[in-house]
Amino acid sequence: MPLLLKKAIQHLLLLLLLSSPQSFAEFSEQTVLSANTPKGISIDIFSEITPLDINRIHSWLLRLTDIQGRPVSNAQIELVGGMPEHDHGMPTQPQITAETEAGNYLLEGVRFHMPGNWQLDIKLTYELTYESKTAGLTTETIKIEFQL
Amino acid sequence: MTKKLRLALILGSTASIAFLVWNYAPLPSDDPWDDADIQLIKSLSLSALPELSEDFSNSVADLESAAEFGHALFFDRRLSGNGTVACSSCHKPELSYTDGLELAAGTAIGPRHTPSLLGIAHSPWFYWDGRKDSQWSQALAPLEASHEHNIDRTTVVQLIIQDEDYRNRYESVFGPILGLIPNVSASPLGNKLQIEQWDKLSTTTQIQINTVFTNTGKALAAYQRKIVPGRSRFDDFADRLTLNSSGEKNAALSSTESAGLALFIDKGQCVSCHNGPLFTNHEFHNTGVMAIRGTLPPMARYDGVRIARDDPFNCLGDYSDAESSECTELRFARDANDLVGAQKTPTLRNVSKTAPYMHGGQIKTLLEVVQHYNDAPTSMLSHNEAKPLGLRPSEIKQLEAFLLTLTAPLATAEKWLSLPK
Numbered sequence: 001m002p003l004l005l006k007k008a009i010q011h012l013l014l015l016l017l018l019s020s021p022q023s024f025a026e027f028s029e030q031t032v033l034s035a036n037t038p039k040g041i042s043i044d045i046f047s048e049i050t051p052l053d054i055n056r057i058h059s060w061l062l063r064l065t066d067i068q069g070r071p072v073s074n075a076q077i078e079l080v081g082g083m084p085e086h087d088h089g090m091p092t093q094p095q096i097t098a099e100t101e102a103g104n105y106l107l108e109g110v111r112f113h114m115p116g117n118w119q120l121d122i123k124l125t126y127e128l129t130y131e132s133k134t135a136g137l138t139t140e141t142i143k144i145e146f147q148l
Numbered sequence: 149m150t151k152k153l154r155l156a157l158i159l160g161s162t163a164s165i166a167f168l169v170w171n172y173a174p175l176p177s178d179d180p181w182d183d184a185d186i187q188l189i190k191s192l193s194l195s196a197l198p199e200l201s202e203d204f205s206n207s208v209a210d211l212e213s214a215a216e217f218g219h220a221l222f223f224d225r226r227l228s229g230n231g232t233v234a235c236s237s238c239h240k241p242e243l244s245y246t247d248g249l250e251l252a253a254g255t256a257i258g259p260r261h262t263p264s265l266l267g268i269a270h271s272p273w274f275y276w277d278g279r280k281d282s283q284w285s286q287a288l289a290p291l292e293a294s295h296e297h298n299i300d301r302t303t304v305v306q307l308i309i310q311d312e313d314y315r316n317r318y319e320s321v322f323g324p325i326l327g328l329i330p331n332v333s334a335s336p337l338g339n340k341l342q343i344e345q346w347d348k349l350s351t352t353t354q355i356q357i358n359t360v361f362t363n364t365g366k367a368l369a370a371y372q373r374k375i376v377p378g379r380s381r382f383d384d385f386a387d388r389l390t391l392n393s394s395g396e397k398n399a400a401l402s403s404t405e406s407a408g409l410a411l412f413i414d415k416g417q418c419v420s421c422h423n424g425p426l427f428t429n430h431e432f433h434n435t436g437v438m439a440i441r442g443t444l445p446p447m448a449r450y451d452g453v454r455i456a457r458d459d460p461f462n463c464l465g466d467y468s469d470a471e472s473s474e475c476t477e478l479r480f481a482r483d484a485n486d487l488v489g490a491q492k493t494p495t496l497r498n499v500s501k502t503a504p505y506m507h508g509g510q511i512k513t514l515l516e517v518v519q520h521y522n523d524a525p526t527s528m529l530s531h532n533e534a535k536p537l538g539l540r541p542s543e544i545k546q547l548e549a550f551l552l553t554l555t556a557p558l559a560t561a562e563k564w565l566s567l568p569k
Contacts, residue, residue: 055424057272057476086420086533091431093482109480113429114420115188 027061033120037140040067041124047110054115054148057092060107061100064124071103075126079107084119112148120144171541181410186389188413193386194379197425200269204470205282205463206366208321209373216568217317218371221364223567226307227291229298230255235290235368238262241565244498244558245375250509251440254296259440261509266497266558269373271430272477276491276507277452278432281478282468283369285461288361292337300335300342301361308360322363327356355466362467374564377426377497380556382409401553408550411543416521417534418547427496427554434489436525436532440508445529448507449487456481488530500555514551518544 027046034044042065048058064072077096082089094109112118122142128135181189190196208214221227222235233254239245245265252258260276268274274286290296291304308314309329319325330353334345346354385400401409412418423429432449439445456478461467463475472479491507505511511520522544524534539547558565 055429057480087531088433088486088533089482089484091429091482092477092480093484094480109476111480113423113431115423116420 027059032060033144033146035122035142035144037124037142039128039138039140041065041072041126041140043122043124043142043144052112052146052148054112057109057111060094060110062096062105062107064103064105064126066129071101072126073099073102075105075124077105077107078123079120080123081112081118081120083114083116085117086114115148117145117147120146180391181389183391185410185413186391188419189386189389189409192382192419192423192425192427194377194383194425195387197267197270200373203269203282203284203369203373204474205468206284206369207469208363208366209284209370211321211370213317214321214367214370215374215564216371217314217321218367218369219374219564219568220314220317221368222371227297227299227304228255233297235287236567238296239265241558244501246502248503250504252296254290254293255298256295258293258295259443260507261504263492263494264498264502265372265375266377266495267426268375268495269369270426271428271492273430273432273452273456273492275452277446277448277455278492279452279455280459281456281462281475281481283372284362284365285459287365287368287372288461291364292335294339300333300338302329302332302334302346302357304364305329305357305360306331308364318360318363318367321367322360325356325360327353329353329357329360358467362461365461371564374560376559377495378556378559380497380554381405382550382553383556385409385553402549404546404549405553406550407543408546408548411539411547412550415543416518416537416539416547418521421493422496427499428493430493432487432490432492433533434486434491434527434530435521435534436527437491437506437508437520438510438525439528440510445489445527446507447488447529449490449492450483450485453481453483453487486530489527490530496551496554498555498558500552514548515544518547518551 027048028050029046030050031044032047032050032052034042036042044063044065046061046063048060049056062077064075066072079094080089081094090111091113092109092111094107096105097108098106100106120143122144123139124141125137125139128138203209225232225234225237227234238247238252238254239262240247247253247262250261252260252262263276269283272281274280274283280286280289288301291299292301306329308318309325315325330349332345333342334349334357335342336346338346349357381400385406388400421429421431421433432452434448456462459465463470463478464472468475494502499514503513505514505517511517518539521534522537522539524532524536526532
């Protein structure tokens with residue numbers, strides 16, 4: 001192969017590599033869990049593994065939308081999980097590591113280690129807006145219960 | 149015979165028979181299994197064991213030549229201060245890589261019971277308290293522990309340099325050994341003299357020693373990834389089980405063993421922690437086991453996770469081959485108060501061969517272990533996650549019978565199970 005052609009192909013490959021969108025894990029098309037806060041924020045959770053399973057560390061995508069279906073950006077999200085019947089928490093401390101696009105938050109380090117009833121407490125701090133006007137920071141905590 | 153005496157005899161014998169039946173007559177099992185039971189039982193079969201995932205922190209983990217080098221090291225008694233202790237001294241292949249002792253005996257008696265190594269490469273954490281986050285990093289600690297191999301890292305590196313066969317094996321896996329390694333006994337974790345010697349070395353030399361030392365651990369880990377349990381009678385039972393066949397006779401387990409399995413997944417709650425094909429969730433639980441005689445109850449995982457984070461040989465450290473994004477378990481490890489006194493759930497594969505039990509070998513027999521969980525005593529430190537089970541003595545025996553069905557010859561090829569030729 002002529003050197004010039006080889007170089008051209010190398011450049012093309014490099015260009016393709018660099019131009020590809022930042023890759024994140026693939027998430028389920030359907031939500032695995034969802035809930036609404038009293039103030040109407042919807043939390044839809046999509047998982048890297050479906051159905052949810054024990055003993056596998058994985059990531060979730062949390063999609064936050066307000067009552068009008070608009071994405072909720074720049075929210076602070078804290079998640080604590082546990083099994084009330086056994087009086088212990090999750091084996092990991094999952095954390096939001098990126099807002100991958102408006103209202104979509106990457107939660108890394110999710111793992112469950114026992115079958116049974118689980119409970120998640122999700123604390124959201126976000127800016128509530130009415131007709132394009134901000135109404136200050138709001139904090140809400142909601143519980144999601146599910147069985148593995 | 150008076151009427152009263154006759155009545156007393158009848159009542160007495162009825163009560164005695166009722167007592168004996170309640171305690172010792174086995175209950176008929178609740179067959180057939182329902183859909184959820186079958187799904188749960190099949191999730192415990194070795195057929196459901198996922199392929200061993202890549203160890204990003206060890207680039208030679210699945211290299212055959214690294215495993216062969218690790219195999220030689222695992223059985224080598226020269227890797228000890230007094231020339232008598234190899235990894236295989238406590239992890240004996242014929243005892244499913246345990247030693248049959250309450251507490252491990254290396255160059256001295258240690259503080260913990262030797263855990264089984266079957267399938268342990270699937271675990272994200274190592275040691276009873278999970279203070280190591282990789283198999284290669286774990287392998288380094290016993291070498292320098294004064295009660296185990298009692299050898300320092302510089303002497304280990306010298307052994308590899310001076311033994312021609314080892315040096316060739318090492319260099320074919322990891323490339324040339326760089327620098328001039330001094331022939332001294334030196335380690336940052338050794339005795340006072342060894343620490344002094346270590347501090348005299350240049351940073352470059354320290355890094356060169358640490359590189360060969362950590363690579364030694366990576367070879368030992370590559371070997372230990374070969375140690376896997378074999379298919380047991382339980383696996384045959386689980387694989388044959390279908391909704392249609394559940395009423396039929398499944399000859400792989402007796403009715404007592406099958407009743408024990410039913411208890412294992414339901415009333416006994418064993419499956420809460422002993423789940424998945426290796427019968428462990430690789431996690432940490434406080435189950436109210438008494439402290440080892442003469443010692444205070446340990447903080448266990450509460451301390452272990454902190455030690456792992458501070459370890460220079462962890463997944464995020466300079467000697468790991470992983471990108472930081474690949475160190476998910478370490479980055480997201482939890483360190484809350486409910487981990488006080490929590491010890492790692494051991495595998496139940498070949499559990500009949502790994503007595504005595506618990507982190508200090510405190511409980512001698514399987515029957516006593518089941519009795520312990522039936523009683524669920526108050527924990528000496530923090531709280532016992534388990535609750536009393538209310539099992540009858542006959543049910544405890546059924547559970548024991550089921551546990552005995554999990555024993556089988558290892559699936560590891562014969563050549564790995566003894567001193568390499």
